[in-house]
Amino acid sequence: MRSLIGLAALALLPACMRGDMTLDFESPEVVVARSAIDLTLPMLDAFGMGADGVCGAGKATETAQGVTCRSVKRNDVAEVIAGRVDFGGFGGEMDLTGIVTTERIRSDRIRVSVDVAALVDAVRAVDPAGYGAFLHEASDGDVQGLILRVRGGEIVGTTGQLSEDGEEARIFIRASVFQAPDPDISGYFITLLKFPGDCLIDLFCD
Numbered sequence: 001m002r003s004l005i006g007l008a009a010l011a012l013l014p015a016c017m018r019g020d021m022t023l024d025f026e027s028p029e030v031v032v033a034r035s036a037i038d039l040t041l042p043m044l045d046a047f048g049m050g051a052d053g054v055c056g057a058g059k060a061t062e063t064a065q066g067v068t069c070r071s072v073k074r075n076d077v078a079e080v081i082a083g084r085v086d087f088g089g090f091g092g093e094m095d096l097t098g099i100v101t102t103e104r105i106r107s108d109r110i111r112v113s114v115d116v117a118a119l120v121d122a123v124r125a126v127d128p129a130g131y132g133a134f135l136h137e138a139s140d141g142d143v144q145g146l147i148l149r150v151r152g153g154e155i156v157g158t159t160g161q162l163s164e165d166g167e168e169a170r171i172f173i174r175a176s177v178f179q180a181p182d183p184d185i186s187g188y189f190i191t192l193l194k195f196p197g198d199c200l201i202d203l204f205c206d
Contacts, residue, residue, distance in 0.1 A: 018144045023085070023100075025152025028110060028195045031075050035087045040066040077102070077110070108197035112150050114189040120177060145174040153195040160189050 020036040035058075044066055055069035073086045081104060083097035099122060101113045148160075149170045155162060158169035169191040177183045 019146040021146070022149040022151065023112060025077070025110060025193055028104065028108065029077050031077050031080050033073050033075055033085050033087045035071045037069045038066065039069065108195045110193045112191045114148060116173070116189055117186050120173070120183055120185055145172055147172050148189060150191040153193040156192050156194045158191040160191065
């Protein structure tokens with residue numbers, strides 16, 4: 001996750017921000033990577049950052065609370081399976097090797113696994129100065145953190161939370177987890193996606 005540091009340092013560590021990262025599989029061959037980061041005014045003030053240019057090549061939207069940065073990028077699933085995801089704009093290309101594993105287990109099935117503890121460890125590694133605790137106080141108790149989402153095809157199983165419409169699996173990691181000296185978190189966020197197959201009778205695809 002070496003090139004994820006640029007996004008993680010802004011999106012995950014400070015408790016006065018909310019990060020949202022989505023892998024949306026349009027088909028077994030194409031996945032759209034989306035990132036949305038809410039940067040609050042206390043955070044911008046704390047680091048002397050202005051609204052102009054804070055989102056880099058991403059799209060910036062100013063709100064009463066601060067700035068929201070959004071990026072969208074289409075990826076070949078083959079690249080994602082190899083461990084590389086390009087979020088474009090603000091997020092940029094990320095090396096998710098060892099953190100996110102995408103597998104094509106059959107022609108019509110894709111499994112996405114996120115090692116939650118590895119993700120937390122990688123994010124914590126970029127906060128040696130301990131800015132997280134300071135920015136937690138600036139959040140006025142608002143619950144912030146990171147939302148991970150997986151969408152696409154038919155979700156036939158997930159260890160995360162399934163949306164009411166059944167089209168999205170997600171987990172939420174509180175910012176306090178990234179700041180804890182010894183976070184008690186483990187396990188995998190696993191989602192199995194099914195796409196229309198090329199078999200004559202769907203019964204034989206299951």
